[in-house]
Amino acid sequence: MKVAVIGCTHAGVFSAQTILQEQPDWEVTVYERNDNLSFLSCGIALWVGDHVSDPKKMFYSSPESLASLGANMKMEHDVLSVDVDAKSLVVKDLKTGVETKDTFDKLVVTTGSAPVIPPIEGIDNKNVMLCKNYAHAKALKDIAPSIKSAVVIGSGYIGVEIAEQFAVTGKDVTLFDALPRVLAKNFDKTITDRVQKDYEDHGVKVQLGEKVVGFSGDNEVTVKTDKGSYTADIAVLAVGFKPNTGLLKGQLDMEPNGAIITNEYMQTSNPDVFAAGDASVV
Template structure:
């Protein structure tokens, strides 16, 4: 059996590893434009701000690793056309210019995502950077010691973390977003306001509800002009999100509105013998029970594993995602899973919600920290649909608990009575997650 994999970041890497694990005698060919694979781009801000021990450890695999497993690696090769009827790829060697055809029996499209780069005047300036891949990371790391100021555009996880990183390095930092709040797509306003206050307390200038309309390269600086103000810094970094890298072939498939390939629970696309996974594909979002685009490495890894499991026959179904995520900003943890109240409102989904606050462990301890929890549930079934936490204490794993609760359709009443441990070092006699669920049940 001949399998061709197009693209090899997370989904492609795990597809290749698991196909070869399940079928070591198959001929697996991997085509990747870059000279590297498996780069954990979520670590870019951490590396830029000197919190990574060794950047080489931001790669968990390599072309050599996959070759040792039996894959035929075509690094620095671009697939320029796909003939789905005849099952052939047109491939170009980006180093030599050589062109050739490759036949396949099964095709795996894991072309990932590309950063959204709006058509804004001046955006092609050498002082405007992206924050997506290894090359971007090296550029940002290289110029970090040389700059005194930076403007970060986009206040989602990546932009917020990069702005925090520049601030910790002592750079004059500005964070801009067209949405009204920091982390607006991940958290409700009460938690966004906490993050915004921390940014302000650390000297970061915020430009929320501001849309960038142009850039002006001044030679030694760049001016960012919004619909409300102007900002000038040594560099600007675009972090406004990602889109599926499927433009070349998306018209051949059933897709979401943004071009993400719709896949079923076994990772099949709408074309026979063509699979997809990761940022090029849709995911089944459990809180709303439909297909959505959620480009997270965790989703890519799990879907890649499933490609390997199901490449020959359907054996392991996808159980969906809650879009669980977390970030640390200025020592404070933000963690979430599932819907926010704002997102539910946008989707016209009826939910109920509560905010609960308490110290995470008893007040007789020498120290403790306040935990704020938002819990979202279906008012009819009482099933949990979302939750978010923030604290100076590490509450990240509690988001994983809420993720499992959403996936298993746990009700607020059941979560209130879960057998959580009690030990004064870690929590109170009623764990803070249970306490939030009790408050929700009483409401």
């Protein structure tokens, strides 16, 4: 049995690991576009805030660990296209630029999620940063000691956590959200009012009900909203994530947001294709 696994953060790691433990004679190839796997993105804020003594603690597995189980690890390989019916895929080696075609009997889609990046003016400003994967985290960690101020856009879990750590390490922080409450999608008003007060008591300026409409600036970034403008050393965009499933669009049943629909066995509408993690929904 030949199995291809696309994406190897969390669901991909455990999928490959479980398959090889249960079926050690199967041929399992893992395709991952990054040079690392198993990054604990939930700990980015703690790392940036100097609560993690060693960056190695932000990972719990490695390519070598999966290879020792028998996986054929294709790190820094980007899957460009998938043909579910033909059971084939095209992949690019990001180090050499060489494209190759491979086949599979079973496919595991664990491509995760990607940050929502609104199509607004100046979104590609060098001082607008993301907070999702290891590369984003490393960039934030590296720049944190040299900045004095930050604007955080989005007051969901990711936004409030990074805003907290910037604040407790002495940065001037402004937290934005277009919604009327922080963590509005997670808690009721009784809780969010208390959370907002705690942030304000610690010096965070909380700007709610403001929609960001643009970014500008070179050495600093000016964030323009529908109610004013605010300047800081950096802006962190944390307005949410979406399933990263464009490779399979039109080939598998999906929710309107792109999440691949699966049954209780994680099978998709094609029984030879499985999906798990942020890319899927049961």
